[in-house]
Amino acid sequence: MVETRYSTEFTLYPYLGFPQEKTRHPVVVIGAGPVGLALALDLGQMGTPVLVLDDHEGPGQGSKAICFSKRTLDIAHRLGAAAPMVEKGVIWQVGKVFHGQDKLFEFNLLPEEGHRNPAFINLQQPLFEKYLHDAVTAAQSEGAPIQIRGRNRVTAIADQGNFVRIDVGTPDGAYQLEADYVVACDGARSPSRDMLDLTFDGRVFEDNFLIADVRMKADFPTERWFWFQPPFEGAGQSALLHKQPDDIWRIDFQLGWEIDRKRELDPARIRTRVDAMLSSQTGTIPDYELVWTSIYTFQCRRMRDFRKGRVFFAGDAAHQVSPFGARGANSGLQDAENLAWRLDLVCKGIAAPGLLDHYCTERMFAADENILNSSRATDFMTPKTGVSRQFRNAVLHLAGRHAFARPFVNSGRLSVPCTYDGFAGFGPDMLSGPKVTRPGAACPDAPVADGYLLDHLSTGFALLVIGDIAAAPVTTAGVTAETVHITAPTDALAARYLGDHPGAVYLIRPDQHVIARWQTFDAKNVTAALRATLGQEAANGADA
Amino acid sequence: MALMLEPNISDPDGFYDTLLAAHDGLSAAQSTDFNARLILILANHIGDRAVLSEALAAAAE
Numbered sequence: 001m002v003e004t005r006y007s008t009e010f011t012l013y014p015y016l017g018f019p020q021e022k023t024r025h026p027v028v029v030i031g032a033g034p035v036g037l038a039l040a041l042d043l044g045q046m047g048t049p050v051l052v053l054d055d056h057e058g059p060g061q062g063s064k065a066i067c068f069s070k071r072t073l074d075i076a077h078r079l080g081a082a083a084p085m086v087e088k089g090v091i092w093q094v095g096k097v098f099h100g101q102d103k104l105f106e107f108n109l110l111p112e113e114g115h116r117n118p119a120f121i122n123l124q125q126p127l128f129e130k131y132l133h134d135a136v137t138a139a140q141s142e143g144a145p146i147q148i149r150g151r152n153r154v155t156a157i158a159d160q161g162n163f164v165r166i167d168v169g170t171p172d173g174a175y176q177l178e179a180d181y182v183v184a185c186d187g188a189r190s191p192s193r194d195m196l197d198l199t200f201d202g203r204v205f206e207d208n209f210l211i212a213d214v215r216m217k218a219d220f221p222t223e224r225w226f227w228f229q230p231p232f233e234g235a236g237q238s239a240l241l242h243k244q245p246d247d248i249w250r251i252d253f254q255l256g257w258e259i260d261r262k263r264e265l266d267p268a269r270i271r272t273r274v275d276a277m278l279s280s281q282t283g284t285i286p287d288y289e290l291v292w293t294s295i296y297t298f299q300c301r302r303m304r305d306f307r308k309g310r311v312f313f314a315g316d317a318a319h320q321v322s323p324f325g326a327r328g329a330n331s332g333l334q335d336a337e338n339l340a341w342r343l344d345l346v347c348k349g350i351a352a353p354g355l356l357d358h359y360c361t362e363r364m365f366a367a368d369e370n371i372l373n374s375s376r377a378t379d380f381m382t383p384k385t386g387v388s389r390q391f392r393n394a395v396l397h398l399a400g401r402h403a404f405a406r407p408f409v410n411s412g413r414l415s416v417p418c419t420y421d422g423f424a425g426f427g428p429d430m431l432s433g434p435k436v437t438r439p440g441a442a443c444p445d446a447p448v449a450d451g452y453l454l455d456h457l458s459t460g461f462a463l464l465v466i467g468d469i470a471a472a473p474v475t476t477a478g479v480t481a482e483t484v485h486i487t488a489p490t491d492a493l494a495a496r497y498l499g500d501h502p503g504a505v506y507l508i509r510p511d512q513h514v515i516a517r518w519q520t521f522d523a524k525n526v527t528a529a530l531r532a533t534l535g536q537e538a539a540n541g542a543d544a
Numbered sequence: 545m546a547l548m549l550e551p552n553i554s555d556p557d558g559f560y561d562t563l564l565a566a567h568d569g570l571s572a573a574q575s576t577d578f579n580a581r582l583i584l585i586l587a588n589h590i591g592d593r594a595v596l597s598e599a600l601a602a603a604a605e
Contacts, residue, residue, distance in 0.1 A: 398581055
């Protein structure tokens, strides 16, 4: 018996019948959401068998996460899933910020040239999951060892020391399976976390948000509108309007803490608010229908450790942030790609299990960064004290008049990838090149003769050689860093990777983070940096 | 540049007078809002994060 907890948007991974368990699985992923699917796809494409268990047969209803960042699209591109996302997604550039009745200012996010992917797209989460799943299906047909079992609910997890035993319920009864490693990607209310009796600490923000997705055929601008203290009746502290594909608009109302949830979800009451918002700038109420409504409360918190023995946690199961800045699903995707190559190397016996520890140190640091940004946005949007309200209102007052105050206005800072400054396994930086590509940073894209740079950094470790430098692939400790030679860099690539230098050599991880960089190629130096990343010997300074 | 804590305004009595006069007719709440705006304007003019941190520390003494 597998109870249904929510309705699904569509079926992606139907129940396939009672499984015959024969082998121990190298990796079992719990939860086929964005994080679980990306992890499975990454592992499967690298050739490490992965089994995904999900207690439903597809993504839950509702648009949920709707803003996907460039880094997420770059990851999805590496996994072969990004094209339909970008094709379907909405790209907006103009934003307007209101305070009460007044428009304070508007901005135009002109994209930086020379990237394959836009800074972000708006796309309903179920579609994001569907496109990832389509890529899984394509990978499976090419032999990638990925299995997804729908309506398979994990009911117990027991770490046996040298493996993990998992109890699974299905419509046809229960079974047990064994795994070398387990990754729980089962969301903010992670049942896996509870099964292992692990705590989830942090700061609970006492606020409720009403989400209404409306379908509107009317001609309405593709802009993001954000209100502080919206003037509409009962709209709460803030309100947000932005566009998704298929004529859907996402509307958020920040309602405060003491609310009657049932009353606030009354469609007539929601329509009154939506009418007031949509007509506020035009004076007329456009035709629309309510597609999905929901109330949620958010928290900023993370697990003390992202692993417990052989069980790892990723995405919302490990950390939760406010929605401002789109740092939930986007950071989850970065978790998945950080963990995938490590699990792959460890499961293949190439790297020692210690390599997995750095997943926790790096991604816990990233989670803290996301929580910090998200908490700051929340404090600006919902001042907690009299003085914080005074300064917030002073900023809004000044922002309508003077450009200097606009950078203080914080309705969320968009998710950007974390840079692992000073972490073990990175360095040295022998280039004194651009900051944006220093060791620890995720490689920014750049145009190359036949497309984009990131297309060439899509499998394993890479040795990016730019300019007139002779170099050869470097093999050590069971891995090879293949050379990617760009002899004639474009201006954008030179600006991002060379600075004032005529050439450079970059050693890059499978997750496209820079390990180290030099002005010239020396196999000894690359070997030392690569070994340090793999935990083979101490990082930093070995070749300085 | 370090935070200037030596006299730096040529007309201290005149400036002080103008500062108080700016609050004439304001309620306590309006004065607080005025001060908040003034702090932000001055802070932006200074700009230097280290100087601003020194100023915050000096104000807290």
